[in-house]
Amino acid sequence: MHVEVDVPKCVASGQCVLLAPDVFDQREEDGMVVLLDDNPPAELHDAVRESATVCPAAAIRLEES
Amino acid sequence: MASSPNVPAFTLTRPQDAPLDPPPLYERLREEQPVTRVSLWEGRLTPWLVTRWEDARAVLGSPAFSTDPTHPGAPNFKEDEQPAPRGFFQNFDDPIHAAMRRTLTREFMIKRIDTLRPAIARLTDELLTDLTKLSGPADFVEHFALPLPSLVICELLGVPYEEHPFFQEQSKTLVDLNATGEEAARAFANLGEYLLRLVQTKRATPGDDVVTRLAAQVDEGVITDQDAADLSAFLLFAGHETTANMIALSTITLLNHPDQIPHILGGPDQVASAVEELLRYLSIVHGGLRRTAIDDVTIGGVTIHAGEGVIIPVHVANRDPEFFTNPDDLDLERANVRQHLAFGYGIHQCLGQPLARAELQIALPEVFRRLPDLKIAVPMEEIAFKQATAVYGVRELPVTW
Numbered sequence: 001m002h003v004e005v006d007v008p009k010c011v012a013s014g015q016c017v018l019l020a021p022d023v024f025d026q027r028e029e030d031g032m033v034v035l036l037d038d039n040p041p042a043e044l045h046d047a048v049r050e051s052a053t054v055c056p057a058a059a060i061r062l063e064e065s
Numbered sequence: 066m067a068s069s070p071n072v073p074a075f076t077l078t079r080p081q082d083a084p085l086d087p088p089p090l091y092e093r094l095r096e097e098q099p100v101t102r103v104s105l106w107e108g109r110l111t112p113w114l115v116t117r118w119e120d121a122r123a124v125l126g127s128p129a130f131s132t133d134p135t136h137p138g139a140p141n142f143k144e145d146e147q148p149a150p151r152g153f154f155q156n157f158d159d160p161i162h163a164a165m166r167r168t169l170t171r172e173f174m175i176k177r178i179d180t181l182r183p184a185i186a187r188l189t190d191e192l193l194t195d196l197t198k199l200s201g202p203a204d205f206v207e208h209f210a211l212p213l214p215s216l217v218i219c220e221l222l223g224v225p226y227e228e229h230p231f232f233q234e235q236s237k238t239l240v241d242l243n244a245t246g247e248e249a250a251r252a253f254a255n256l257g258e259y260l261l262r263l264v265q266t267k268r269a270t271p272g273d274d275v276v277t278r279l280a281a282q283v284d285e286g287v288i289t290d291q292d293a294a295d296l297s298a299f300l301l302f303a304g305h306e307t308t309a310n311m312i313a314l315s316t317i318t319l320l321n322h323p324d325q326i327p328h329i330l331g332g333p334d335q336v337a338s339a340v341e342e343l344l345r346y347l348s349i350v351h352g353g354l355r356r357t358a359i360d361d362v363t364i365g366g367v368t369i370h371a372g373e374g375v376i377i378p379v380h381v382a383n384r385d386p387e388f389f390t391n392p393d394d395l396d397l398e399r400a401n402v403r404q405h406l407a408f409g410y411g412i413h414q415c416l417g418q419p420l421a422r423a424e425l426q427i428a429l430p431e432v433f434r435r436l437p438d439l440k441i442a443v444p445m446e447e448i449a450f451k452q453a454t455a456v457y458g459v460r461e462l463p464v465t466w
């Protein structure tokens with residue numbers, strides 16, 4: 001699975017950080033999303049998929065391989 | 066138009082025998098006419114009502130809709146709605162909305178809110194200790210559900226707690242749908258004036274709080290003093306009654322489902338899921354989210370034209386059986402619950418959601434741990450629900466323990 005984030009779209013809801021804290025973080029100065037792992041291990045795929053679905057700004061894109 | 070039988074009047078009134086369920090009319094519309102017109106202001110405006118989960122999410126996520134209440138067709142609660150300052154950024158579209166929201170996003174980061182958890186736990190403990198010293202019955206709203214979020218937001222902003230009766234009064238006027246637009250504007254201005262003085266005080270004597278950091282952003286030229294005051298006033302208003310109503314209604318809901326109380330006493334993941342289901346089930350922002358189309362757009366097969374208003378009643382969309390199985394059941398382990406719309410969706414999704422979650426995740430388990438014999442002291446029919454407010458809740462909740 002390949003993950004991309006579109007930072008300018010992010011509204012800092014924090015939902016991805018709650019669901020997959022090993023994959024997503026927020027940057028200190030304004031809470032915008034930071035991608036920690038663009039190729040997360042299989043056991044995190046469900047949480048990453050859920051993050052992409054709940055993201056209110058549609059700022060998380062996934063490519064499933 | 067009001068007399069047309071095909072255009073029902075917009076209503077907030079819940080069924081008397083099921084005060085936590087949405088109005089039956091909307092449940093019927095969601096099945097039969099999921100995108101249909103309703104009448105506001107005695108028929109002088111007939112915006113669209115979008116009741117299915119999928120359609121509601123499509124509207125909230127679409128750039129074809131504006132939250133600006135000054136559009137001629139905007140489906141405002143009040144016909145004489147007054148324009149708000151830009152610090153009240155929910156009423157603005159990007160780029161103003163994004164610029165104003167971004168002055169506060171770091172304050173509501175998950176990491177930042179996590180550092181507030183010990184303070185929330187301490188305030189919860191103190192309030193419950195004081196409550197148990199009273200001889201019951203006592204009002205759970207007055208002694209717990211309202212003071213907790215008030216104290217937390219005052220702590221966050223750096224507002225002295227002695228000022229809280231003043232804030233509660235202004236906040237009450239802002240959510241009271243019977244207040245005129247002029248009264249609401251005055252309440253907002255009162256808060257703004259007080260906070261303008263606070264911004265100036267914090268500049269002279271800085272603290273570790275949001276108002277101090279907003280004052281610093283003024284000095285950096287990002288915003289004005291007036292913006293800093295308006296942003297703070299908006300947070301006070303948005304973060305105060307909402308959480309209070311969620312605490313009170315969640316407590317009623319759990320008392321009505323005693324078999325589910327063990328979930329709220331479980332581990333952190335169980336508590337987190339339980340809180341999401343309570344958010345979905347109660348969806349307290351029952352006045353509906355309000356939008357105006359700025360482009361022609363098709364929603365649920367219906368063309369909505371630029372200039373037309375749309376109301377999105379999230380409490381109805383969150384009970385859509387097409388998306389949530391047995392939606393009228395409280396299921397604290399519901400699998401897809403995180404896709405609820407109780408905090409909205411799209412660029413305006415609740416900024417305070419990490420704080421609201423932290424408060425609910427700390428307060429609700431502690432209430433049931435500390436007060437295992439908690440009971441409502443009046444029959445359900447006698448509970449005073451707030452029917453005519455944009456945010457659903459109870460005026461008071463007499464309890465024994």
Ligand code: HEM
Nearest residue numbers: 155303304307308311350354407408409413415416417421
């Ligand atoms: C359980 C409690 C809460 C609920 C159910 C709730 C619900 C909502 C909803 C539905 C919206 C979106 C409105 C729209 O799209 O038109 C919203 C926006 C907002 N909420 Fe909350 N809220 C809660 C608590 C809080 C708290 C604690 C704060 C802050 C301390 C807060 C601050 C805000 C702000 C600033 C916005 C505007 C966001 C924007 O326009 O970008 N809320 N809230």
Ligand code: SF4
Nearest residue numbers: 010011013014016055
């Ligand atoms: S869920 Fe989306 S909007 Fe929220 S922080 Fe993550 S990327 Fe940003």
